[in-house]
Amino acid sequence: MNTSDIYREEIIDHSKHPRNFGKIAKPDVRYKEKNPLCGDEIELFVKLDSHKKVKAVAFNGAGCVISRASASLFTEAIKGKSVRELEQLSAKDALECLGLSELTPTRQKCALLVLETLKRGLKKYQQKTK
């Protein structure tokens, strides 16, 4: 009864002690996105270096274990990536980053909230810097 396929130790650790949790002053990318289904909310901050690569990243907001763990692992993974690389990230990449292949479509939305937030933030950033 007390084992779980989804809620393994690494996921729970990242949810309880999320990496990159907080805010960044003067970010290049800043975006807030909501999952209307469950009210999960993520605000994402990205600071770029002179080569347009991720220098620092942070997120905050309230959400379920899956959305928090996903945001924690995802933000760890995108450090050092270029804007071009970020734009090419797919849902598959984000789910691989989380390491959960058994999520149902509804729960995948929780996991992909951080990716969605990044994509929309990047779009806003591109429009701004055009």
Add this chain to the structure above:
Amino acid sequence: MIDAAKIKKDFPLLNQKMNGQPLVYLDSAATSQKPQAVIDAIKDFYERHNANIHRGIYRLSEEATELYEGAREKVQKFIRAKETKEIIFTRGTTESINLVAYSWGRQNIEKGDEIIVTEMEHHSNLIPWQLLAKEKEAVLKFIPIDDEGRLKITKLDSLLNKKTRLLAITHVSNVLGVVNPLKEIITKAHSNGTRVLVDGAQAVPHLSVDVSELDCDFYAFSGHKMLGPTGIGVLHGKRELLEAMPPFMGGGEMIKEVTKEGATWNELPTKFEAGTMPIAQVVSLGTAIDYLNGIGMENIWQHEQMLIAYALEKVTAIPGVKIYGPLKPKDKGGVLSFNIGEIHPHDIASIFDEEGIAIRAGHHCAQVLHRRLGIPATVRASFYLYTDQSDIDKLIGAIKKAKQLLL
């Protein structure tokens, strides 16, 4: 007393495994499972009676019409309506309420008029009134609830005034399980000249409803929550009101005579049943009513009272679990909404799913209510005649597992 273990055998879906575990279905407030008799009725209709109703002169069409109208009579008797003309078939509760909002509402609500709803309404009994109020520049008012989720009835007096045209209220809350004191509310509204629409989606499946005794003006409910198929619902309305209302949808069957210039409308209830109706669904809803009558609505209510009392006793004993709605089983249906510490309801639902337990997590189409409770979402377990104590024991086990894993 109901033998739920025996009843379970009538429901093929309940006898399967989910994620390697025996399925524990605790989401009947969303939709009920179907007994074999209802499934057979749909099959039987298509195998032996299928034809379009009303217009056919041939035998098969007459048979289909008889079955269709026979189901209307079953519905009429089931909710104790005065006559079959007052029973309109719709797609579900949502369509029934929208029918009233568009047809009666557009005819009777004017600028500055007031509509009263409650803080516990499902979106299906809120959004149609918001739309109508916006269109007509009418005012929407809310009966507040207290911290236990009961309506503050005393506030009703100050909300009612000479501009109040309609009071739209749920019979049983889909989140809190509260059974509202309709009789008292309807009497007050009527003495103010205010019409009353009741959302009975969570009531008709679980308790004995008597629309004549309630004296409500409109009563809406769905077939799929009461063992029937999806795609079929009912609107009960007082005859004189329905007769005065313009049609909701235009099309075949709802007309009497059509010329290039215009048309006249058919008699009740056909005036509101445009196009080919979901005939097999209506017929099998009749079968669902037969099944419920066979068990007895009073027995079903007593059974759910026993279950909710048992669940409340067990769940309140677990530290860290917060229950929403009244903590006393009396005046509460078989609906238990709760949260476990700070664990997100979606995580709880996923853990329960791993145990083969189907519950619902979210705002249950009642965002105004959740905002009032100060939370974004809850976990909801809901019971029915096929739920037994062992289902609730498994629920308790899963709550403990979720706590252990995530708290």
